[in-house]
Amino acid sequence: MLRGGSRDKLGKALANWFHANDIPGRKADCPYFRSAIKLAQECGQGVHIPSGKELDGKFLDMNYEDMEAHMAKFKDDWKEYDVIVMCDSWTGPTMMCIINFMVYCNERMFFHKSINATGRVQNAEFIYDCIREVVVDEIGVKNVIQIVTDNGSNYKKACWQLITRYLHITWQPCAAHTINLMLKDISCFSEVSEVVDDAKRICTFFYNHNRLHAMMREKIGGELIRWNATRFGTVFIFLQSFWDRQDKFMQWMVCDDWKNNAWKDEADHAFTYDCLLNRRWWSDMELVLNAVTPIYTVLRYMLINKKMQL
Known part of the structure; x- marks a missing residue:
């Protein structure tokens, strides 16, 4: 009760x-x-x-x-529906490298195994041996119709060796990784890299000084989203976090708190002021964001969509 x-x-x-x-x-x-x-x-x-x-x-x-x-019930479906093997390598903060294998069949995906590749040279021969062991020895080559990996040259070469030997198997590079590489190439264009480098310099200036960082949070109402060196999509999220606070940045630049702060004699102080009050600089940033938004939208959809996408 x-x-x-x-x-x-x-x-x-x-x-x-x-x-x-x-x-x-x-x-x-x-x-x-x-x-x-x-x-x-x-x-x-x-x-x-x-x-x-x-x-x-x-x-x-x-x-x-x-x-x-x-x-066991899942494995019974392999012969009827066939299998897609997905392979992904991951390096942790301790530099331990793991290669994960997942199996997709009949709208369900399961973790199959992981291989500790720490200290191993992940060349095409090593990757080929790992994938072949999973596809041929463990799952059964007759049950596998496709292999999905990242777009690295070592995976390309390894999978090419496999599909030329087993002609019914196809190789599909990971769409998210491919788009990430596209964004990497886009970020190399001078029109993009100049804006990104300027924004990184400004952000580094803010975050290198505790009091200035605290002032930034107060003036713009939050944090800037930092970029990740290997996730090139995060560079454009970083720019978007600037763009969304354009008005607040410009208001901050003309107030007394900015003009009379303790870092006013530093070169980065003047550089930040010149950029954040420059309409042309903001227009260049808008041009970059408009160019990459459609691509980034596709990438974000693939990464957050919970329903399995092939």
Whole structure:
């Protein structure tokens, strides 16, 4: 029998557990968490809470067995619907390099395996051996109709060797990676690189001084979105964050806080002032953004769309 305030008591208890273990509150939206709470409500009193040893022991084994059974059903579809193998390499902050393999079949995708490539030369021969092991030895070459990888020359050469040997298999470069390389080429044009370099110089000036950075946040109402050296689409997101605050930047440049700040004698101070009050500079930025927006929109759609896109 529920009493008044029961939901608040439950919420408070769960919040204590979440926050004590540094778990973000959004994890409460996980369907597995919600189903576990619902099952606990159905079980009622008298059921002992599983220990940590049990969770990491027999219950983990039970879930693993369930997943194995689910995977067995998934593998049964391989012969009927065929398989697309997706390969992606990733390097973490500790410079550990992992090559991941995913399998797509009948509108479902599963993680297949990962290979630790740390310390290995990822040339075409090494990539070919990795892909061939997955396609031929593990999945079965008769079940595979397509391989999707990034657009690097090592992957191109490796996949070319494979598809010339197994003619029914096609190779498809990752569309997101291809568009990222297109944006890289676009950023090399002088009309683009000049605007980007100017904006980076201004941004670096702001962020190199704590007080100036704090003043910037106050004047423009937030942060600038920083760029990523390997994700060239982020360069144009960075420019967009400038463009969206054009009026606030210009207002800041003509106020006394800017004219009389502690960095007024630095060269970057004058450079920032000249750029952010220059209508021509803003027009050049608008031209760049208008040129790349259609391409970036496609890239963003592919990266955030949850439905699997081939």
